[in-house]
Amino acid sequence: MKKFEHNSPRALLETLQPGQVCKGVVSSVADFGVFVDLGGAVGIVDVPNLSWRRFDHPSQVAHKGQEVVATVLSVDLEREQASLSIKELQQDPFIDFARSRFGSTTSGPVIKIAPIGAFIQLEDEWVGLLPISELGGSGRTVGVGDTLNVKITYINMANRQVALSLSSASTNSD
The missing domain is CATH 2.40.50.140 (Nucleic acid-binding proteins)
Structure with missing residues (x-):
């Protein structure tokens, strides 16, 4: 089976669909959420989509280098980024x-x-x-x-x- 190679972040993003589950690695943590490297493309998990549990800062939920599994919420090809949810795959x-x-x-x-x-x-x-x-x-x-x-x-x-x-x-x- 041949592995599909993505030549650009846009090519990777074009393969993503809302509702699809994907894996990535947290590349940075900010006050508003976390950035996830999806293998060249950027995924963003904003605060409301990080966890069902209460927390004061996203660093309490995820840290740089952590592998995460998330659901694709939407894809913005113009900005070359995907909106993701980690919370959606967790039990409430x-x-x-x-x-x-x-x-x-x-x-x-x-x-x-x-x-x-x-x-x-x-x-x-x-x-x-x-x-x-x-x-x-x-x-x-x-x-x-x-x-x-x-x-x-x-x-x-x-x-x-x-x-x-x-x-x-x-x-x-x-």
Whole structure:
């Protein structure tokens, strides 16, 4: 079987199709994403397409020299680059969270107070909102750092939202 040789980055890009899986090597990391060498052509993975997990900088997800497998999102022949997604080939951990935690009771610290309610840090990186209506009826105030016992009552997959209700009358301050 003869190996197809690409004479130019453009020739390589012309063979790529949206939805196609490809391999490449991270050539550099920037604040907005990573550049991937696809064998002479440039692929770019922007921040939203790097990972399902939260991170502060793309260097927490990928590093120069790392081999990556990605899905082609689009090809721009004028700019001679492909838009890629690493995230698309990863399992969304929010699915497992929703499947296993909906309706369950847990506890977590209040990480932020807002006019709409208190944001509670749940396991891993998930955050849920305890609506202000839940707090108003309890006759108590809560502060950042207080640990609350809550029930996961609503999960919206499309918006990645978790709503909570108070599951007991106890609040623990640290």
